[in-house]
Amino acid sequence: MYYPQYRPRRMRKTDNLRAMIRETHLHPHIFVYPLFVIHGEDVRNPVKSMPGVFQLSINHLVEEAKDVASLGIRNVLLFGIPDVKDEAASGAYDPEGVVQMAIRAIKENVPQLTVIGDVCLCEYMSHGHCGIVREDGCVDNDLSVELLAKTALSYAEAGVDVVAPSDMMDGRITAIRSALDHEGHQDVPIFSYSTKYASSFYGPFREAAESPPQFGDRKSYQMDPANTDEGLREAIMDIEEGADMVMVKPALPYLDLIYRIKSETRFPLAAYNVSGEYAMIKAAAANGWIDEKAAVMEALLSIKRAGADMIITYHAKDAARWLAEPMRMAAAGRHPEGR
Numbered sequence: 001m002y003y004p005q006y007r008p009r010r011m012r013k014t015d016n017l018r019a020m021i022r023e024t025h026l027h028p029h030i031f032v033y034p035l036f037v038i039h040g041e042d043v044r045n046p047v048k049s050m051p052g053v054f055q056l057s058i059n060h061l062v063e064e065a066k067d068v069a070s071l072g073i074r075n076v077l078l079f080g081i082p083d084v085k086d087e088a089a090s091g092a093y094d095p096e097g098v099v100q101m102a103i104r105a106i107k108e109n110v111p112q113l114t115v116i117g118d119v120c121l122c123e124y125m126s127h128g129h130c131g132i133v134r135e136d137g138c139v140d141n142d143l144s145v146e147l148l149a150k151t152a153l154s155y156a157e158a159g160v161d162v163v164a165p166s167d168m169m170d171g172r173i174t175a176i177r178s179a180l181d182h183e184g185h186q187d188v189p190i191f192s193y194s195t196k197y198a199s200s201f202y203g204p205f206r207e208a209a210e211s212p213p214q215f216g217d218r219k220s221y222q223m224d225p226a227n228t229d230e231g232l233r234e235a236i237m238d239i240e241e242g243a244d245m246v247m248v249k250p251a252l253p254y255l256d257l258i259y260r261i262k263s264e265t266r267f268p269l270a271a272y273n274v275s276g277e278y279a280m281i282k283a284a285a286a287n288g289w290i291d292e293k294a295a296v297m298e299a300l301l302s303i304k305r306a307g308a309d310m311i312i313t314y315h316a317k318d319a320a321r322w323l324a325e326p327m328r329m330a331a332a333g334r335h336p337e338g339r
C-alpha cells in the first residue's frame, strides 16, 4: 500500500464514499439515559452544573421517560434522592423508597423502556459514603455488601429490568446474584460498574444526586486512576462472579481501559460518559468555544470505537435527535452534504 498506487484521500472525497467505508456507527439503541428521581410533588429542579438535567418527582419523571422513549432510546438508569438519609441507608432498600416507586411508575406507564436501577448506598447515607462506615472511619466491605444485595433485591421486587451496582465493594456481584436467584429473580441481569475510578469527573453528579462524601474521599474503594492491570482484573473478577455486563467509568479519560477490557474479555461492555465529561462540553459550548453537536458526536463515537457496546450518557437525548437528522433530510429529498 504505497503512494501513488494507494491514495487514501480518494475514498474521503464525498460524503457517500466516507459513509461507505465508515467503521463505527452510533445508534440510539446503545444509549442509556440517566434520570434522577426525587421525593415530592411536581418537582423539577435544574442541576446547575449539568444544563438540561433535572431532579424530577415521579410525575415529571414519567413525562421525561416518555420523551426519552419517543427519541428511540430504549434504556434509562435510575438514581434516587431520598427525603431522609441515615447511617444504614434505609431509603435504599425501602419497598416504598423513591427508586422503587419510580421503577413501578415507569414500568407501568412506559413499559417499552428497559429500567436499570443504580445500586449504591451513597445517596441514602447521611455521611455520603458508598457503604457502612465503622467507628474507625473505614467503610466496612462485608456489611455494606449485605445492604447492597438487599437493595438490588428490593429493586427486583419493584420490577426493575436490570441492576447496576456502582459501589465498588469487593464480592458484591456474588452476593447480589445469589440474593436475586434465591428469590426467583434469576433472569434479572447485573451490569457491574466493575472498573470505576476515584475520579474528579463525578463532581456535577454529586450535586445532582446530593451525594458528596461528608468526610474523606472514595479512594479506599474506587480505583486509582494510574492502574490498568487492576482495571482488567476487576472486570474479570466480576465476570467470574456472574456479571452480565462490565463497565468502565469515566469514559473519555479511560479509553485505553475500554479497549483493553473489550479485547481481553470479549464480554459485553458499557462505558459511563460521566457528569464532568458532560459539563465540560456544555460549558465550552455555552461560551461559544466549541461546536456542541460536533464535539458530542465525536466523543460518543470515540467511546464506541474504543470498544464499548453501550454508552451511559447525559447527551443521549441530544445525540438521538442529531442521529435522526440525516434520515429526516434524506426523506425530504435533501442530501446532508449536497453530494
Ligand code: PBG
Binding pocket: 118, 120, 122, 130, 166, 167, 201, 202, 203, 204, 205, 206, 218, 273, 274, 275, 276
Ligand atoms: C454512585 C455513583 C456515582 C456516579 C454514578 N454512581 C458517584 C460517585 O461514585 O461518586 C457518578 C456518575 C457521574 O458522574 O455522572 N456511587
